[in-house]
Amino acid sequence: MTDDQTHRAIEAVWRIEAPKLVAALARLVRDVGLAEELAQDALVAALERWPHAGVPENPGAWLMATAKHRAVDLLRRGTRFARKHEELGRELVLQLETAVNEDDDPVGDDLLRLILIACHPVLSTDARVALTLRLLGGLTTEEIARAFLVPAATIAQRIVRAKRTLSEARVPFELPEGDALDARIASVLEVIYLVFNEGYTATAGEDWMRTALCEDALRLGRVFAELVPREPEAHGLVALMEIQASRMRARIGPSGEPVLLLDQDRTRWDRLLIRRGLAALARADALGGAYGPYMLQAAIVACHARARLPEQTDWVRIAALYDALGQLTPSPVVELNRAVAVTMAFGPAAGLAILDTLVDEPALAAYHLLPSVRGDVLVRLGRHDEARAEFERAAAMTKNARERTLLRARAVACAERA
Amino acid sequence: MRFMMIVKANPESEAGAMPEDAMLDAMGRYNEELTKAGVLLDLAGLQPSSKGVRVQFKGDKRSVIDGPFTESKELIAGYWLIQVKSKEEAVAWALRVPNPHGEGAETNIELRPLFELDDLAPSEAVERMRERLHKFDASRQK
Numbered sequence: 402m403t404d405d406q407t408h409r410a411i412e413a414v415w416r417i418e419a420p421k422l423v424a425a426l427a428r429l430v431r432d433v434g435l436a437e438e439l440a441q442d443a444l445v446a447a448l449e450r451w452p453h454a455g456v457p458e459n460p461g462a463w464l465m466a467t468a469k470h471r472a473v474d475l476l477r478r479g480t481r482f483a484r485k486h487e488e489l490g491r492e493l494v495l496q497l498e499t500a501v502n503e504d505d506d507p508v509g510d511d512l513l514r515l516i517l518i519a520c521h522p523v524l525s526t527d528a529r530v531a532l533t534l535r536l537l538g539g540l541t542t543e544e545i546a547r548a549f550l551v552p553a554a555t556i557a558q559r560i561v562r563a564k565r566t567l568s569e570a571r572v573p574f575e576l577p578e579g580d581a582l583d584a585r586i587a588s589v590l591e592v593i594y595l596v597f598n599e600g601y602t603a604t605a606g607e608d609w610m611r612t613a614l615c616e617d618a619l620r621l622g623r624v625f626a627e628l629v630p631r632e633p634e635a636h637g638l639v640a641l642m643e644i645q646a647s648r649m650r651a652r653i654g655p656s657g658e659p660v661l662l663l664d665q666d667r668t669r670w671d672r673l674l675i676r677r678g679l680a681a682l683a684r685a686d687a688l689g690g691a692y693g694p695y696m697l698q699a700a701i702v703a704c705h706a707r708a709r710l711p712e713q714t715d716w717v718r719i720a721a722l723y724d725a726l727g728q729l730t731p732s733p734v735v736e737l738n739r740a741v742a743v744t745m746a747f748g749p750a751a752g753l754a755i756l757d758t759l760v761d762e763p764a765l766a767a768y769h770l771l772p773s774v775r776g777d778v779l780v781r782l783g784r785h786d787e788a789r790a791e792f793e794r795a796a797a798m799t800k801n802a803r804e805r806t807l808l809r810a811r812a813v814a815c816a817e818r819a
Numbered sequence: 820m821r822f823m824m825i826v827k828a829n830p831e832s833e834a835g836a837m838p839e840d841a842m843l844d845a846m847g848r849y850n851e852e853l854t855k856a857g858v859l860l861d862l863a864g865l866q867p868s869s870k871g872v873r874v875q876f877k878g879d880k881r882s883v884i885d886g887p888f889t890e891s892k893e894l895i896a897g898y899w900l901i902q903v904k905s906k907e908e909a910v911a912w913a914l915r916v917p918n919p920h921g922e923g924a925e926t927n928i929e930l931r932p933l934f935e936l937d938d939l940a941p942s943e944a945v946e947r948m949r950e951r952l953h954k955f956d957a958s959r960q961k
Contacts (some may be wrong), residue, residue, distance in 0.1 A: 413907035416858065456914075509855070616902065623857035672866060673900075 407452045410650035415444055416539035418461045424511035426468055431574055433518055434564030437536065443468040460756070479622030482604075511535075513628045514574055520589045522568045529562035529592045531556055538617045548614050549599065586629060590695060591637050593621050597642050601649075615646055626681070630731055636685035637696030644702040647671040658803045663711045675706045697726040716746035733762045741774055749781035769798035773808060780815065821902050822909040822934055827927040828868070828894035829920045833887060838919070845917035853901065857935065858912065859903065864897035868954045906932070 419440060426436035443464045457463040513629035519532040530549075534540045542560065546553040567727045577585055599613030619642050625637040651669035654660050692700065701722045708714040736759055744752025756775045765771045776791030789812045796808035838846070853859035869887035888894060896919065903909045913928050920926045 409905070409907045410910065413911040416904060416908060416910055616904075620857035620902070624855060627855045627857075677860065746961055 402631065403723065404452055408448065410456065411444075411447055411451055414460045415447075418464055419444075419539050420515065420537050421510060422464055422468060424515040425465060426472070427515055427518070428574060430472060431471070433515070433536070433567050434561075439468040439472050439565070440464070442471050446471075461678045481543075484805045485507045509628055510576065512624075514576060516589055516625060516628065517576070518567060518572055518574070520585070520592045521567065521570075521572055522584075522588060523566055523572065524563050526592070528559055529588070530596060531559045532563045533589075533592050533621065534596065534617065535560055538621055542619065548611050550611075551636050556751050586632055586635070589625055590634060593618050593625065594638060594642070594695075596621070597645075601645060612649075615642075616650065618642060619646060630698075631688060633685040633688040633690060634693040634695045636681045636688070637693060637699045640681035640685060640699035641695055641702060643681060644699065644706050647674035647678065649705065659801075662705060667709065667711075670706070675809045678706065679703055692725065694726060697722050697729065701726075714745070716742050733759055734768075735765045735766070737765070737768075737771060737774060740778075741789070744778050744781070749778045751779050753782065767798060769795045769808075771795075772798065776811065777814075785815040785819040788817060820903070822878065822906075823931050823933060824899040824901060824909070824913050824916070825895055825929040825931065826897045826916075826919045827929065828891045828896040829924060829926065830891050832896045832920060832925070833867045833869070833894065835869065835892045839921070842917065842919070842921060846919070849915065850899075852915070853899065853912065858901045858903055860902055861900040862898065865895055867892050886935060900933075906930070918960055 422440045422443065423433070423436050426439050427433050429591055430436055430439070446467050447460075447464060455566070516533065516537050519530045519536050524532065531545055534545050534548075535542065540548075542557045543553050546556040549556070576582065596614050597618035600612050600616075600618065617641075622635070622639045622642050626632070626639050629635050629749075647670050648662075648665060648670070651665040651667070652660055660666075678699070682696070682703055685696050685699070701719055704715050704719050704722070720739060720742035723735060723742050727735045736755060740752045740755035740759070743755055753775070756778060759765055759771060760775075762771075772791040773795035776788045776795060779785070779788035779791060792808050792812035792815060796805045796812065799805050799808065850859065850862065867887065868891075871886040871888070873884040873888065874885065875882050875884055901909060901912060903912065907928050913930055916928060918924060918926050919928075
């Protein structure tokens with residue numbers, strides 16, 4: 402193996418081990434920032450040693466032992482780190498010394514604690530995302546920066562600040578219970594889905610670093626669902642992401658234009674991801690209880706995934722699911738989607754009735770899809786003149802040039818039929 | 820990227836020897852590790868080739884040959900399908916597999932990246948193949 406190959410091999414091992422390593426160290430030293438520094442030190446040691454000594458049989462245990470020894474060293478030598486943690490003092494040394502000799506594999510609870518802390522409400526959303534990708538996703542600062550199209554220094558600073566905030570807030574390492582745990586789980590799900598969407602909306606671009614965020618989010622989602630296996634919404638989110646990811650290749654046309662769901666070539670959908678998504682949804686469903694927002698959204702995308710042809714879509718069920726979603730998380734965008742489903746299920750008149758309640762909605766005032774959908778429904782009702790006006794309005798609102806051309810063409814078609 | 824980790828057969832697995840309990844436990848723990856790391860997509864173990872059949876194409880003739888087949892090292896005993904960040908990560912996971920034929924036994928695990936349909940140059944034949952695969956999958960889902 403060349404040095405370069407060895408380094409890549411070590412980095413791969415690192416990606417696998419880093420989250421568990423940081424999680425277990427954070428439990429021992431009770432500080433996420435410090436835990437990560439210790440883990441990094443272990444990585445540096447591995448990069449020095451493994452190229453000539455070879456990768457050890459159990460690399461995870463090696464890294465853990467190295468990091469623990471390093472922590473004990475630092476404490477004994479009365480370094481800055483020791484002074485910083487004076488309050489823990491002897492107790493911590495003792496604990497670490499015992500831990501050095503323990504052959505403990507980090508437990509799942511450590512990882513759960515770490516992900517809950519990375520998504521802690523004392524942190525801004527941006528900080529939660531960066532810290533989660535860094536600590537749990539094994540991404541480097543540079544990778545996160547490239548994915549989010551910001552300078553690496555910004556992300557580095559964001560992570561440093563986040564760790565400091567956690568230290569200063571003295572966020573406890575105990576797992577919260579009851580409602581508090583539910584709220585923290587919700588925060589993790591939100592962060593993971595945000596990462597996914599960041600990658601998903603970027604699929605039109607050719608920057609693979611951004612689209613790789615979808616895979617990072619899926620992996621985090623699967624990891625998290627195994628950490629909280631009794632949590633239906635965690636499986637619901639996995640189902641939602643697996644099924645959405647299954648359409649990735651069909652969402653973009655040959656010249657890079659976005660292709661709408663009903664116009665997509667369904668042969669390009671990834672059947673393996675669909676099967677996995679449907680299985681995750683079934684698992685969530687089997688846990689019983691009412692559907693949460695992620696399960697409802699997963700159930701909606703599952704309706705589309707099950708339809709071999711667009712005309713086989715179960716619109717009645719989708720309309721009912723949007724109805725339930727709107728009651729849980731009321732939003733004009735959900736309502737707009739419900740209007741589309743109701744149009745498909747029960748006809749344009751029923752859909753138009755819902756759309757008309759949205760016309761004065763300030764949140765949709767600049768949203769081109771409202772006039773565009775309304776134009777669609779009016780065409781179905783044969784009201785071409787009104788439809789033309791809606792398409793023109795939509796064309797003036799959209800920022801996408803291709804879409805504008807399309808909408809203008811529809812307006813012209815309406816004018817001819819009016 | 821997706822990799823198939825293919826476990827090659829050996830004379831014992833081909834003879835239908837069932838793995839020992841300790842091996843089953845170790846394999847169960849390994850599969851759990853893959854699941855918990857979020858990388859496992861699919862897996863299966865295959866029965867020995869004595870239960871299998873081969874259809875051979877030679878010239879314009881097709882013949883059916885019953886197993887077992889002799890070249891056990893080239894046969895497949897099982898596979899995992901994993902999603903990873905790099906070839907190196909796939910290798911790191913393969914290095915952790917408990918030896919499926921028992922520690923000490925000679926075993927080969929082959930790692931192969933999946934060939935996605937998108938990797939093929941677009942052509943009408945590829946489009947037709949997609950369409951057929953799609954129909955097949957859709958009928959299987961019902």
